[in-house]
Amino acid sequence: MSASDKTPRTKELEFGGSLGALVLIFVLPGTVFYLLLTCNSDEASVLRLPGPVPSLESLWNPSALLILLSWVSLQALLYMLPMGKIVEGITLRDNTRLKYKINAFQAFLVTAIIAGVAVVLKLPFPYVYDHFLQFAVASALFSLGLSIFLYIKSLTAPESALAPGGNSGNPLYDFFIGHELNPRIGSFDLKYFCELRPGLIGWCLINFCFLMKEIELRGSPSLSMILVCGFQALYVMDALWHEEAILTTMDIVHDGFGFMLAFGDLCWVPFTYSLQAYFLVGHPQEQGMAAAVFFILINAVGYIIFRGSNSQKNAFRRNPSDPSVAGLETIPTATGKRLLVSGWWGLVRHPNYLGDLIMALAWSLPCGVSHILPYFYVTYFTALLVHREARDEHQCLKKYGLAWQEYCRRVPYRIFPYIY
């Protein structure tokens, strides 16, 4: 292996370095439980402590762990089935390119068929609502176990396989960010698998279980529940349909696979992104048709911006002469790559984040304005994307130098036109 193949030491630590990582390892699971306990309480007020801490027995349920393991195994099996195409990821430090299976959308369809059969067989979907906290505990323990396994595995990985962002030499920091970039068991890519399948498809299934709980309690699902589940299912299906696009995201290209992503993918996403639907079961909200149309319009505007901008960049990066992007204005960079300065990417520097945030708002509005809790997602997501934008900006400045400065001059706003 030549010296240039080796992953250089990570010098600039993010998230407040190793102390920040230590704090987040406790704060992130703590936040999940705080949110779920608050949502379970009658008042559902984020400003009040959610009553007594539940006993250990009420948090632990071996059946929940068993169901979770069966779920992850089912998704792993669908991932491994010989369906879908194989594509290559970006070129790695050692000049190789990994192969990835593209079949997440098919996995979703098979899962939907299995869920349909389970409905016909009258399987007790509301069980997930009744034992949600126990599922969250099982999932948090599972992601912690996976992160420990990943860190131990990374200690025997070749230097070139380490993540540029998670090779600081500080075990705690590297455990949190992820030490190895693309940990695999044979051809099974653990990070790529976890990024979309068990968590995102699981999020949709959890929402469906909550909808079934509403039917059990009130005879039919509410309009608010239908809107929330519909909007979020569209988002998840879109992500699965465009599975190939995640191969160029920061998570796959830069961050390793450690506690942050393992916990994020397997616990944070399914158990906090489903909070609106969880809230609606215990705190029903009446919405009229006019309000529903308004929310659908907001979601549609967000989706058009999100999808339009992501597809424009993906088409441009794949083939700059593609007829859909060939007419757009660009600026050259020293790396040979060009930057779009018109179209969606001429509006703000992260139009995809803008669209994503507008959709996030549309997912909360059906929950009414009487509680802050259903607005957790849009609030957290704003903070996440502002932070993510700053990380990306930093990387792009390093990568493109003067050309990036020129882009910032031409497109002065980061996410919100004329605001930020």
Ligand SMILES: NC(=O)C1=CN([C@@H]2O[C@H](COP(=O)(O)OP(=O)(O)OC[C@H]3O[C@@H](n4cnc5c(N)ncnc54)[C@H](OP(=O)(O)O)[C@@H]3O)[C@@H](O)[C@H]2O)C=CC1
């Ligand atoms: N729901 C959720 O929890 C989350 C959703 N997301 C969503 O994931 C999606 C992907 O986001 P993310 O991975 O952060 O990054 P982006 O898809 O925004 O990619 C950023 C990269 O795009 C390239 N780029 C930036 N500006 C331009 C330009 N003007 N012209 C051409 N290329 C440009 C640069 O890479 P290069 O030049 O090397 O190609 C840059 O590093 C977003 O829609 C985001 O909203 C993200 C995080 C969480």
Ligand SMILES: CC(C)CCC[C@@H](C)[C@H]1CC=C2C3=C(CC[C@@]21C)[C@@]1(C)CC[C@H](O)C(C)(C)[C@@H]1CC3
């Ligand atoms: C737990 C911490 C607070 C941070 C964890 C962050 C993760 C939850 C997110 C990091 C990037 C993500 C992406 C998606 C989901 C959330 C995480 C894993 C994504 C799969 C959602 C669907 C989108 O269409 C996408 C573009 C495919 C997203 C990619 C990034």
